[in-house]
Amino acid sequence: MKLPTLSSSGLLPNRPVLVALGGLGLLLALAIGPVSRAIDADTQIAAARDRLARAQAAAARPPQPAPLVAADADGLLAAFRARLQTLAGSRAVVIDTTNLEADPAQPTLPRLRAFLRGTAEGLHDLLQALETEAPLMAVEAAEFDIARAADEEGGRPLVMRASLTLRGVQLPPPPPETGGRAP
Incomplete structure (x- = not known):
């Protein structure tokens, strides 16, 4: 083959x-x-x-209002108190005291506390303004109780006490200058 x-x-x-x-x-x-x-x-x-x-x-979208910001704790507390006084001035609200409590977990977001008295309508309007108008503040907790009952015969409205816990923004300190030239 x-x-x-x-x-x-x-x-x-x-x-x-x-x-x-x-x-x-x-x-x-x-x-x-x-x-x-x-x-x-x-x-x-x-x-x-x-x-x-x-x-x-x-x-x-409309721009978002800026939060309440300050460079240090004293400045933040002063700005907070001034903001509350501005809002309380046009409402039936009295500021009893304000203070600042540092938060070790979030050092740039300290807690601001306010103790207020006022009518239910005045406190409601103040809270709404804090959360919606510039500078914005986040209400973390709010406690209400009755300070004085309403007296219809005397024409006195219900007066409430409010204890508010809010957050502000504390800017971190600027880095120290080294005096040398930047790399």
């Missing part, structure tokens, strides 16, 4: 087909690059449009 031999003349008729397939493969490889880059660019454009839409929505 004789094995068939390969001759170069048998491969030559297939050679143009092989060259054509090689050229087609090369064209396909060259075409895939721009197509894949176009697909990547399309996803990047969609992500950029999404970021732009979020930025436009954020810009359309």
